[in-house]
Structures are given as C-alpha cells and as structure tokens.
Amino acid sequence: MTFCVALLGGSFDPVHHGHVALGALFARLLQCDQLRVIPAGNPWQKKNGLVASAEQRIAMLELAFADAGLAITLDRQEIERTRATYTIDTLRNVRAELGADASIVFLMGADQLRHLDTWHDWHALFALAHIGVAARPGYSLETASLPKPVAKELQQRQANLAQLRNTPSGHVYLAEHLAVDISSTQVRAALQRGEQANSLVSPVVLDYIQQHNLYKT
Template sequence: MSGAVGCVALLGGSFDPVHAGHVALAQLFTDLLAPNQLRIIPAGNPYQKAPLHAAAEHRVAMLTLAFDAAHLPMVIDRQEMARAGASYTIDTLRQVRAELGPQVSLVFLMGADQLQHLDSWRDWRRLFDYAHIGVAARPGYSLAAASLPALVAQEISVRQGSLEQLRTTPSGRVFLAPALAVDISATQIRAALHGDDQAGPLAGSLIPPVVLDYIQQHHLYKN
C-alpha cells in the first residue's frame, strides 16, 4: 500500500488468547471505517503486563482461526514479536508509518479500559503524530470526560473527529464509538481454562469455538 492513500485499522494486544471481545472490536471498526486493511499486531513482551502464557506461534495460529471464522480478512504484523525487549505502541506506530508512507490513514483501535490508562503509555501524546485512535466503550468503562484522567480528557476534547476525518486524513484524531455488548478479559478466560470442569461451557462462551478447540488440542493454559 506504500504510496497509495487508504485506511488501515490496527489492533494490537497480547491475544493470550484471542477472545470474542477482540473480534467484536475489530468487527465494529471494520463496519464503521471500511478500512483497506485490518492489521493485527500481537505483542512480543508487553511492558505493562505479566509474562505471556502462550508462545507466539500459538497466539498467531489462534488469531488466524478466530478471524477466519468471523470472515474478517486481516493480516498479522509480527514486528512486536520480533522486537527485543519491551513492546511500546509508539515504536510500532512509527514503524507502520514508515512502511506505509505519510498519507495513509492509520487508526489504532482500543477499548475504553485502555483509554482510561492512556497517560501511562510511553510518549502517549506522540501517538497522535502517527495515527488516529478509535475507541469503543465497553460495559463498566465510561468514555465520559469525568471518567478519564484529566490529561487524557483534555487531549481527547480537542481531537475528536468524524469517521470521515479518520478515513481521509493520516493521523491526529479520536473517534469514540458506541459500547460493545462484550465484557471479557483474557485473565478470566485463562482462569476458566485452568479448571477442566468448567473450561468447556464458560470459555466456550468467551472465545470462538475454533480457538477453544485449538487450545484443548495443544493443552494450552493448563499450568
């Protein structure tokens, strides 16, 4: 896509494992933005989280199964998995921008829970130099200014843009999307998978069935 004007939606995360909330977030912004590309970026060593439980190749395999099952075409960007040391979103966005050029619209997707901690991310204000941010509310997390850190609320207030602005300009805007009717955490899923008795019914309601099959076949998240 280098040299061409288009829109690329970026979804990063540990995906340990990928779950229905990730797929729903990607589907929401695919419907809203109709991006030319949906790029999934699995973390290598996320600096704000505990060590990852599943190996990189297992996480990639589960992502492929989940998004294929949802009929959501995507590409997997392995840059963070290949990076030595901690993974920082600012470095990832710089690299994607350098790859795709200055004119392409980049929209980095996140849930409201991440927005509430955005000011703890490295060089968080500079994220807007490289991309827009698309945020979806989720149960229990408000996008109201009063619920956000003051510095984040101030930044968001001057950067809110329309979907059309996100699609047609390279970076710098924020779009706050309606709530996703999905409230899932990977920690919750791993706890369910750790106990064999309830892994099937509980985890099966939180993650795509093809991913649950893969986890069981490869005996993941048991220890």
Template sequence: MTFCVALLGGSFDPVHHGHVALAELFGALLRPDQLRILPAGRPWQKSGLQASDADRVAMLELAFRDLPFAVTIDLQEIERERPTYTVETLRALRAELGPAASIVFLMGADQLMKLDTWREWRTLFALANLGVAARPGYDLAREALPEAVAQELSGRLATPDEVRTAPYGKVCLAHTLAVDISATRIREALRLGADASALVKAQVLDYIQQHNLYKTT
C-alpha cells in the same frame, strides 16, 4: 481515496470474542482497506505470557479468518524480542505506509483510561488516529477520563468518515460495544475445566484443547 489501515494490538493470550467484536465494530464504521493484528512480544505493562508466540499467532489466524476485509498478522513486536511500546510500532508503520495513509489504532475504553501512562503517549496522535470502543464499567464521557487525556482528546473527536480520511490526529469514540470479556477470566475458566465456549470462537477453543493450553497458572 485514502488508504486506511486499522490496527489491533494486544497480548491475545488467548484471543477472544471481545477482540473480534472490536475489530468487527470498527470494520463496519471505518471500512478499512486492511486490518492489521499486532500480537505483543514482551508487553511492558503485563507479566509473562502463558501461550507461546506460535500458539498465539495460530489462534489469531483462526479467530480472524472469516472477516469481510483483508486481515494481516504483523509480527514486528514479537520479532523485536524486547519490551514493546506502541509508539515504536506506530513509527515503524508510518515509515512503511507513508505520510498519507490513515492509520487507526483501536483500543477499548479501559486502555484509554490509562493512556497517559504509555511511553510518549502524546506522540501517538502525531502518528495515528485512535478508535476507542466503550466497555461495560468504563465511561467515555470527558469528565470520566484522566484530565491530561481529556485535554488531549479535546478538538480531536471526529466521525468515522473523518477518521478514515485523516492520516493521524483524530479520535473516534464508539459507544456501541457491550462486550465484557478478559483473557484472565478465560484462562481461569480453562484452568478449572469450565465451559469457555461463550468467550472464544469455537475453532480457537478447539485449538486450545488440542494443544493443552492454559491448564496451569
């Protein structure tokens, strides 16, 4: 049986219910042998991070500790200490896991809409599969996607079982995720002292409050 690793990257500043819901959705669809969480070090498309690397990793460990499959926090992008690009990370993981493993990079529909702005984005399909989840306000229909992205996806769409057994090059679209949460919204709520309990796990919120995170912009 093919070894399957699902990858979830992001700033996780902070990790929230949307991240966990995405992981749980594809966990149920793909039944991966491992979920690997990849906190970004210096994401090139975003401004500076507010929480420290150590705090973001600690929150990730709290948020993902109860999932029904193995979870690993992969620190390679943090340890790179320079702007991080997904294509580099996938090359490193492919070298680590070998040519036969199924690598599935998870993302939301909002990321798919701008996939053609990523460095060497077409190369991603030669390194991994994609698992893309719908988000409110983003349409996964072909005509809603940038033309270059739609053309690249053409012929790659596959069932979860097909993605799970393919090393790379397939795309699974999941239309059932209806969580619309952003880290920006959470940070603003925390800065204002508003209730954020519906947005992040209780143990993560406790950590944020105990460490006095996100009190200022």
C-alpha cells in the same frame, strides 16, 4: 481515496470474542482497506509474562478471525523485537511503511483509554495515528473517570468517522456500539477452572487450546 488501515494490537493470550468484535466494529465503521493485527512480543506493562508462545497466539488469531469471516493482515514486528514492546515504536514503523498520507487508526477499548497516560511517549501517538475507542460495559465513555491529560486530548481531538478515514492522524473517535465485556484474564481463569468458555472464545480457538493443552494451570 486515502488508504486506511485499522491496527488491533494486544497480547491475545488468548484471543477472544471481544478482540474480534472490536476489529469487526471498526472494519465496518471505517470501511478500512486493511485490518492489521499486531500480537505483542514483550509488553512492558505485563508483569507476569505470556502463557502461550508467539506462534500459538498467531495460530489462534488466524483461527478466530477466519471463523468470524474477517480478513486480517498479521504483523509480526512486535514478536520479532528482542527488547520491550512499545506502541509508539510500532506506529512509527507502520507510518514509515505506509507513508505520510495513509490513514492509520489504532484501536483500543475504553478501559485502555483510562490508562493511556501511562503509555511510553503517549503524546506522540497522535502525530502518527488516529485512535479508535470502543466502550465496554462498565466503561461508559460519557462517565469514565479519565485522567485529566487524556480528557484534554480527547476534547481537542474528537472527530467523526469521515475525518478519520480521510486524514492521516491526530483524531479520536469514540464508538459506543461494542457491548462485549471479556478479558483474556477472565478467559484463562475460566479455562483453569475447567469451565465452558464457548461464550468467551471461538469454538475453533477452544479446540486449539485443548489440543495444545494451554491454560490448564
């Protein structure tokens, strides 16, 4: 059987229930051999930078996924880069590591899909990996106003889970099972206002945030 890895990238500043739910959903749907989480280093589309340090974000990731009972592999390649972080470079590295036959499925929310055509060298992503997309409330995959180039790629590449699981790259799977609408921006704003964030973030992550005095201002 083809080795299958699901890749979950992001700033994770901080990691929240939506991130964990996305990883859990595709780990279950794909029955993947590895759920690999890749915290961003210097994401070029983030204008204001990151609040928590790389090591703090990694610590929170380990706590959140362990609390959910999900085994993950942490990939530090993006935080170890000294230049801008591009997904295409990360996928090239993972492909080189795993070989030509492995199934690589890059995970994202439907809101990210709507901006896919702004990603660096985005057309080349499909030669390296599949894309697994999960809908969030307000981002229905049926009604989302996708840019025409992205919509065209989806029409050509939409596939079922078995095709993703047993082929290396090139397909898109649209899952509509993820009813979690949370963003890290929303979490940071709630914490800055001193609000309870238990519905947004794992209790063990909240404890870590409080212990390290993060996201106060």
